[in-house]
Amino acid sequence: MSTTTVKNALTDSSMLVRRSLKHIVRYPSMTIPLLLGPIIFLLLFVYVFGGTLGAGLGNSGGRGEYVNYVTPAILLLAVAGAATATAVAVCTDMTQGIVARFRTMSIFRPALLAGHVVGSMVQTFLCVAVVLGVAGLVGFRPHAGVLGWVGAAGMLALLTLAITWIAVLMGLVSDNVETASNLPMLLMILPFFGSGFVPTDSMPAWLAWIARNQPFSPVMETLRGLLLGTPVGHQAWIAVAWCVGIAAAAFWGATALLNREPGR
Template sequence: MKKHTFADTATMLRRNVRHTLRYPSMTIGSVFGPVIMLLLFVGVLGRTLGAGLPVGTGGYIGYLAPGIIITAVASGSMATAVAICVDLTEGIVDRFRTMPISRVAFLSAHVVNSMLTTVASTAAVTLVAVLLGFRPHATAGAWVGAIGLLLVLTFALTWLAVAFGLVSATPEAASNAPMLIVFLPFVGSAFAPASAMPAGVSQFAEYQPFTPAIETVRGLLTGTPIGHNGVIAVAWCVVIAAGGATWALSAFRQGRAQ
């Protein structure tokens, strides 16, 4: 069956893409939330919050946009968890298990479909940021680095969301399971520097997974220093991807969410 894995994944992917196009509400929601935050923080709080930023960030929109882009990536995980859980609760997975298809095709197709939709939603959020005044002045190499990191982060968070979907008893529970992922950038450097936060919160913000990714994307797009954040961000992505994939594959083989 291994030689049919790619063909089976492509078949499953076509099914998932059709479902996404037919029921786009979750994808639209992953765009709507970050865009609302972008409008709120730029239009209402931007002048006040931007007054305390260091020079060279391109104003508050230049500081905020990379954080909102990362938030859009995190928001895509919710739709993935729900889609996985819906398939499990509706019984279609039981049918798949009786068919001569690759066991990993079901999960890998969801991962690829989620990455495609997250890339589209992230591009939409980036376009809105540009319309609001975000002006990245990155080189071609910096753009490649930023996009590469966003793809790696999307891959890692998607596998973690797949695991959440597999172990959730209902679609409602699956929609709540990734909330920590969605809100973790808020307790990071997405909206304000970690150094400006109270001592305990500042330490948490500095060492949690999203802050290095935000600082790396921000540095690549706006020219601010990156330091070791790029290496730390990639390391976090590897840990999350490995842990999420191992958890997801184990849960799927054991049928924990049936």
């Protein structure tokens, strides 16, 4: 790839990233639901179920301990919830002719997706920061050092990248906005069938197996270890492998769909 090609690719990508960021600023109605959902779940599980569920955690138990236990799962819900806005944005571009218009221009094609990915990651991290602040107000007390916070941020960034590429792929395969808004629901449901809200030891054997062997559980256990000092073991490497594998597969699928000529 020549220097000129690289320069054009960076220019096109930065232009489309700015476009996505402007959409976030101009349409806050797409961001507010992404905040409300995780915050409502946080308050529900802490104040309604926290006393009972916390009693089963051992140690001192109770609502105070459960806040620390459940917050990593809520952060993952914030990441997964952002996929809906990304899928809808991509589908809107595809169905309203914007991408078709871009195809007629001399533009670096992957930049069309890069703009959505980077914009969505910025939006997601803003939502995660707000949710983390609310969690602090209701009693979340991490005792991580600088390296712990850096590791947690890196883990969330890697997961966000994987989820965002899945959302882009969902937007590309959707025929309309309604479909694009419904497909990411699975990503919101999956954390509930993991170790996010109750320990897997309390589940039936078949469900515990599913919970331990799905992508979100190792990520949640890694976040708990980094932020709260619980044992991480090999969970971090499993979490990274899941995120990298999902991101790579979704990236390949999305770019293949984008490069496919219309009508084929």
